[in-house]
Amino acid sequence: MRLAIAPEPGRSRWYAVAVALLFLMTASAAATEPEGDRKDELLHLLQHDCGSCHGMTLKGGLGPSLLPEQxxxxxxxxxxxxxxxGRAGTPMPPWQDFLSEExxxxxxxxxxxxxxxxx
Amino acid sequence: MRIDQLLLATALTVMLAGCAAPRATGDLGVVVERASGSLTLVETTNQTLLKRIKGLGDLSHASVVYSRDERFAYVFGRDGGLTKVDMLSGRITARTIQSGNSIGGAISQDGSLVAVSNYEPGGVKVFDARTLELVADIPATYGEEGQLSKVVGLVDAPGQRFVFSLFDAGEIWVADLSQPDQPQITRFKDIGREPYDALITPDGRHYIAGLFGEDGLAMLDLWHPEQGVRRILDHYGRGEQKLPVYKMPHLEGWAIAGDYAFVPAVGRHEVLIIDVDTWQEVDRIKVHGQPVFVMGRPDGREVWVNYAFPDNDTVQIIDTVSMQIADTLKPGKGVLHMEFTPRGEHLWMSVRDEDVVRVYDTRTRREIANLPADKPSGIFFTARAHRIGL
Structure with missing residues (x-):
């Protein structure tokens, strides 16, 4: 019987790099993309707390509209x-105590x- | 007629009379469910839900006023929708989309006119309360190029007048609608930067606008309009660093107890106490967060306060005699609004993130009932029909 699985030494190094790259990519994706529950929290915050000035549907209120065309x-x-x-000179407050950059x-x-x- | 026939006839008569029994509206109200664009009709005697009314559009920041017979609710939606709801049948009887973006409204002293304050296009529109037909259009023009300002703090005032503030222009306008199609406007300019909301005192005499862009409040004495608008509490907060404001306070429902008024401070964890004879600040009370509503129990003996994000899970009760915090409640996240029953034995509170309306006995401060509601916000009882400025 032939051992089919044993990779050549060079190939295994390539695999390691690929796996590391893949790991880095998922790690960075995880950093920019919040977890599912947190996404819900963020959208809830956007709709209801940002919405208290920008409107629950974000089409504007005391604060400006946040719709894509605007x-x-x-x-x-x-x-x-x-x-x-935030924006100095306007009512827009800073949210950095509640939100990460990502x-x-x-x-x-x-x-x-x-x-x-x-x- | 045999005796059993007689009994049957009597029973039928009683049943029919029962069906037709008139129902009064004095213990009714509505809860705004902002996410689903619906209202829940409630009654406050037994704390029950009566009916859900759908199809009112975007109800974020919606508010309600009532006809003088307490039969109809006028609902002002964020999307410019003005809806008239029959409190007895729970049906929509008239609806109009009167602007692109509105913030609230008021009903005239005689109940014949309903006015709506608009952000986009900025101004006030006045409607026939019966039909919702447009009666008068008052664009909030200012500046040399005739820009339109967002309008806030619209209230009714004695003498068939409406009073409102121009957020972008920093003005207060008084509109006399004695002749509905020919509104007489009196403009007060340079009242301060960015009035964000206003109230009128329960006697209909003093109109007071909160300023976001600078310290203090702008006050107009409607008994002495010739004196113009004067600044009160203008010393307040000078030289102090304001906290960021995550939700604008509301001035509606502010509490007057004896000689003192209790008002929310903007950007501070404080409730201000003002002497209503001199309009000077007499004290400040440190509270849990930035106050949004500072609501006086109808007897004025205590004041219930809710807070802006991120402290909106807390309600505090201020004793108006000791001027101390008497109690701190944790009703759940997203306490948005509170409404006392007309004589103050109960308080209804909407807790948005818990999808519930809680009812408290104000004597024991214990919850006595809770009712399911979909993201509840404003609560409005029909007794508002008979109060100036509500």
Missing amino acids: LEDKSAMMLRATILI EADWLVGRLQEGISDAN
Whole structure:
């Protein structure tokens, strides 16, 4: 019987790198993409707490609309900074005590693509 | 007629009379369920749900006023929807989408007009309370280019007037609708930066706007409009660092007990106590978070306070004689609104994240009932029909 599985030495090194890369990718994906429960919490926060000024459907209130078409000309970095540190001279407060940078980025992504009413 | 026939006839008569028995509306109210765009009709004598009314659109930040006969509720939705609901049948009898984005409304002294304050387009629209047909349109124009300002703090005032504040313009307007199609507007300019909400005292005399953009409150004495708007508590908070504000306080329902008024401080964990003769601050009470509603029990003996995110799981009760916190309750996350029964024996409280309305006995401060509701927010009882400014 032939041993089919034993890899060549060079090949096993390649495997190790691939596995490490895969691990890094999942690790970084986990950092940018919140866990399922936390996602629900973040969307709840967006709808109800951000919503107290921006409207529960985010089409604006005392604060401006956060619908995708209103955000088109704004960079993700600027939106992230607005969420995390607020905007001086306006009622927009900083949320950095409640959100990580990754969570803010994730919310910016959701806002830019638009959140369905189902949420 | 045989005796059994007679009994049957009597029983039928009683049953029919029972069916037709008129029902009064004085112990009714509605709970706004903001996520599902519905209202729940409730009665406060036995603390029960009567009916769910659907199809009212986006009800985030919705508020309600009542017709003078307490028969109809007028519901102001965030999406500009104005809906008239029959409290007896639980049906929608009229509905109009009157703007793109609105924040609240008021009913006129005589009950014939309903006014709505709008963010987009900024202004006030006035409707016939019976039909919801448009009677007057008052755009909130300001500046040289005629921009439109968001309108907040709309209340009714004696003399068939409505009073409101212009958030972007920093103005207070008084609109006299004695001739409904020809509103007479008196403008008060430079009242302070970013009025975010306002109230009128229960006697209908003093209109007071809270300012977000600077310290203090702007007050108009409607008995002496010639004196203009004056600033009260303008010294308050000077030189102190404000905390970020995660939810704007509401001034509606502020408490007046004896000579003192209790109002929420913006961006601070404090309730301010004001002497209503001199309009000077007499004291501040340190509280659990940033107050949103500071609601006086109808007898004025105590004040119930809820808080902004992230402290919205807590309610505190202030004793208005000792001016101390008498109790701290933890009803659950997302306490959004509170409403006392007309004579104050009970308080109803919406707890958004628990999907529940809790009813407290205000004497024991114990929960006596709880009712399921889908993300409840505002609670409005029909007794508001007979109160100026509500």
